[in-house]
Amino acid sequence: MNLQQTEPSITRKDDSQEKQKRMIAGHFDRLACAQETGQKVVYTFVPGNLTELIGALGMLPVLPEINALQSGMRGKSAGYIAEAEKAGHSEDVCTYVKCDIGMLKSGNIGPTGTRLPPPDLLLLSYTGCFTFLKWFELLREEYKCPVVMLHVPYQPDGHITDEMRTYVVNQLRTEVIPTMERIAGRTLDEDVLKQWLDRSRLAEDDLVAVWESARHRPSPIDGYFGGVYYIGPIFSAFRGTDAAVDYYRSLRLEIEERIARGEGPMTPDGPATRERYRLVIEGPPNWTSFHDFWRMFSREGATVVASTYTRVGGLYDTGFRHDSARPLESLAEYCLGCYTNLGLPSRIALLERYIRDYQADGFIINSVKSCNSFSAGQLLILRELERRTGVPGGFIESDLVDPRYFGKANIENRLQSYLQMLDANLQRRSA
Amino acid sequence: MRCVVGIDLGSTTTKAVLLDEHGVLVGRGITNSRSNYEVACAIAQKEAWMAARFTILERMLEDHQDPSLRDLGEGLKGGFRLQLYLVQHAELANEIDSLLNAPHAAPYRNVLAGPAKEILDEGEHAASALFHGAAERKSDFFRDLAGASFMAGAERLTKSHNVPFERLVGLFDRAILNVESRPMDYDFGTLLRKAAGHLPTIVGGTNEALNTVVEQIVGTPIEEIAFVGTGYGRQTLPFPKEAVRSEILCHGRGAHRVFSNTRTVLDIGGQDTKAIQVDEHGVVTSFQMNDRCAAGCGRYLGYIADELNLGLHELGPLALRATKMTKVNSTCTVFAGAELRERLAMGQKREDILAGLHRAIMLRAMSLLARSGGVDNEFTFTGGVCKNPMATKILEDLVREHYGDQIHLNIHPDSIYMGALGGALFALDDVKAGKPGILPAFAARSRSTPMRAMV
Numbered sequence: 001m002n003l004q005q006t007e008p009s010i011t012r013k014d015d016s017q018e019k020q021k022r023m024i025a026g027h028f029d030r031l032a033c034a035q036e037t038g039q040k041v042v043y044t045f046v047p048g049n050l051t052e053l054i055g056a057l058g059m060l061p062v063l064p065e066i067n068a069l070q071s072g073m074r075g076k077s078a079g080y081i082a083e084a085e086k087a088g089h090s091e092d093v094c095t096y097v098k099c100d101i102g103m104l105k106s107g108n109i110g111p112t113g114t115r116l117p118p119p120d121l122l123l124l125s126y127t128g129c130f131t132f133l134k135w136f137e138l139l140r141e142e143y144k145c146p147v148v149m150l151h152v153p154y155q156p157d158g159h160i161t162d163e164m165r166t167y168v169v170n171q172l173r174t175e176v177i178p179t180m181e182r183i184a185g186r187t188l189d190e191d192v193l194k195q196w197l198d199r200s201r202l203a204e205d206d207l208v209a210v211w212e213s214a215r216h217r218p219s220p221i222d223g224y225f226g227g228v229y230y231i232g233p234i235f236s237a238f239r240g241t242d243a244a245v246d247y248y249r250s251l252r253l254e255i256e257e258r259i260a261r262g263e264g265p266m267t268p269d270g271p272a273t274r275e276r277y278r279l280v281i282e283g284p285p286n287w288t289s290f291h292d293f294w295r296m297f298s299r300e301g302a303t304v305v306a307s308t309y310t311r312v313g314g315l316y317d318t319g320f321r322h323d324s325a326r327p328l329e330s331l332a333e334y335c336l337g338c339y340t341n342l343g344l345p346s347r348i349a350l351l352e353r354y355i356r357d358y359q360a361d362g363f364i365i366n367s368v369k370s371c372n373s374f375s376a377g378q379l380l381i382l383r384e385l386e387r388r389t390g391v392p393g394g395f396i397e398s399d400l401v402d403p404r405y406f407g408k409a410n411i412e413n414r415l416q417s418y419l420q421m422l423d424a425n426l427q428r429r430s431a
Numbered sequence: 432m433r434c435v436v437g438i439d440l441g442s443t444t445t446k447a448v449l450l451d452e453h454g455v456l457v458g459r460g461i462t463n464s465r466s467n468y469e470v471a472c473a474i475a476q477k478e479a480w481m482a483a484r485f486t487i488l489e490r491m492l493e494d495h496q497d498p499s500l501r502d503l504g505e506g507l508k509g510g511f512r513l514q515l516y517l518v519q520h521a522e523l524a525n526e527i528d529s530l531l532n533a534p535h536a537a538p539y540r541n542v543l544a545g546p547a548k549e550i551l552d553e554g555e556h557a558a559s560a561l562f563h564g565a566a567e568r569k570s571d572f573f574r575d576l577a578g579a580s581f582m583a584g585a586e587r588l589t590k591s592h593n594v595p596f597e598r599l600v601g602l603f604d605r606a607i608l609n610v611e612s613r614p615m616d617y618d619f620g621t622l623l624r625k626a627a628g629h630l631p632t633i634v635g636g637t638n639e640a641l642n643t644v645v646e647q648i649v650g651t652p653i654e655e656i657a658f659v660g661t662g663y664g665r666q667t668l669p670f671p672k673e674a675v676r677s678e679i680l681c682h683g684r685g686a687h688r689v690f691s692n693t694r695t696v697l698d699i700g701g702q703d704t705k706a707i708q709v710d711e712h713g714v715v716t717s718f719q720m721n722d723r724c725a726a727g728c729g730r731y732l733g734y735i736a737d738e739l740n741l742g743l744h745e746l747g748p749l750a751l752r753a754t755k756m757t758k759v760n761s762t763c764t765v766f767a768g769a770e771l772r773e774r775l776a777m778g779q780k781r782e783d784i785l786a787g788l789h790r791a792i793m794l795r796a797m798s799l800l801a802r803s804g805g806v807d808n809e810f811t812f813t814g815g816v817c818k819n820p821m822a823t824k825i826l827e828d829l830v831r832e833h834y835g836d837q838i839h840l841n842i843h844p845d846s847i848y849m850g851a852l853g854g855a856l857f858a859l860d861d862v863k864a865g866k867p868g869i870l871p872a873f874a875a876r877s878r879s880t881p882m883r884a885m886v
Binding site for chain 2: 379383386392393395409410412413414416417418420421424425428
């Protein structure tokens, strides 16, 4: 039973959002019929996902962490986590993992209410998160299916060397693609892959335009709460598809129209009426009380102009694009360049850039309990950013999908205190 | 007198501070929150309002032409508080009487009625000593004072009259909850006049002059021109959004007002601990607070006190008597009782365990301070826990150990009011900026609400 009282959302949905909803429903319908249609299913993760390869081989991707966050938003994660804990998973285990395992043990019903097919292949194409390895070990035990792993070197110095790229490309050539071909029962057609990559690039261009629209005042988008909807198609099953190209084109036009009308972003209470604070956010949102969490910001007039979470599936606004002229090389660079593969100095530099480029009044770190590896060092990030930019930072703590770790009063208290602190500092400076 | 009001709704206590238009503190009040923030808010505010009237008294007496009246201020205040205590004590006696007359109490009525009456009569007779001249009280709350008196009587009678101790003190526990959650019906003027009537005749003067002063105090209007609410329960206040401020900002501002060199503030309240950095103007520049777990906060000490059958105010002094410090691993509030019982079962002394518990709490606070940016000079400790002498002693030691002996630690005896003071200062800012948070409906209601005040 979910004891958290959540206000219903009265948001008028944008056309792009309706379009995305239809796309996702279609994808889960295809997954539900996969065993009948004979389409092979690949479970993989968002960071460093190889959607174009999966698509070019005619297979369907399933992204367990997206399913977990969807379960969180639909109020199902508490039950799933309890199931996983009953099966022996400790309280300290990543709650995405437990939510996924619990969903599996509860019948593997996906977010749209249809049953998810078992994987034909577990494709681990990002190894920066040790939990991902253990997660797929668990799924391998459950499903008794093959695993293929792409080892992705960490970027300690913030740049990709030729050796790193070659190392990843070689693995793609010699291990990953042959395994995928064996499962798919067909050979990879490089021309088809190039077409997928070209479509990815088109969508990526439009997504970057959407991110950069936040430079306007007022920002026409919320680059965090609204942003997680914007990344839906490109971070999941749709990158490289015509549907994604169409979605991002219409999203971009929608945003351009909003700029022309001088409108702010949509919020759970309708269109934003004021932009009192422009913020940058580091860390994922809480999913179990997502709309409550969003309202804490929107009702204070706080718009998020940029966030790092919305870049975990691709840092396109730093220049990366999938490139059909260098198909495997660009796939390798994509895997190497995802945000979670960056060291603290690179993460700090990116946040600093966002604070300056988007003229943020402040920045907030939402540190999640589930993810020790990603949360480690966030206080250091905060202090260093304050030192470099002179912009005060705020720190809040919650979790991804375990509602037990979302303390509404506590988080609201911290956020309001932080925003009032911004006001007080602003007043003092202008006095 | 025109005043601004700051109200701090803490999870344990609710505080109110009144400042005059020049920012001078004229009154303050405190009461148990008891999860009923609206009642607590009205009570604390009225308490502050009452204190403001005594400030008016002091100002009047300072310049009074009759010098014999000048020394009467404290006596009148003490006399008033005694009268207030007696009103509450009578209510407590009535409540205990009602409980004893309830049908389910029939089997014990004859056993408990006599001893309960004896204890209450003794408490009533002993009350004047609590408010006499420079009498030192261990607490400002009726619950604590009456509770200590009842407990002492119950212990004595249990030994001499074979009365079941648990049932006897259980009567008090039930009665005090009912007494505290009901509005108290009294009139300020009536009690003040009664207090004045008990003052000794002024040597060489006349009581007529005193009576005139009393009527002036009662009749002086106090106009509340702006409000700011803060604290854990601030969202429940019937205040407009503009008149609600974060307690972090308020504690920082309040601490800086009292100790103007403050750069770091530690506030340990009932539900949360806050480490705050402020600049030279008292503006918060950085802060950290505990997450939703209340481990190591005031509530933890509350559970420990309950577990030991002690008043919260008794914990610190008892811990100071420790001869060694027990190592305590957990400050988890949920497991507070288990931790304590485990140690007691191992034969460790109460005071030694308490000393260890206090250290564990302060170590958590030190971690928050470090995360907020460390301890800068000067360092001010606020919130309910700063009234605990063991907590402050350990904090002092830890700060010296981690940040050297150049850090000056400020602990004001009235630190518990810092949040409300900060709120009042923000309210004053609002007045100066021409946008005070005026709450006519609330103000009018709270003024007319009969109150249950501290004594």
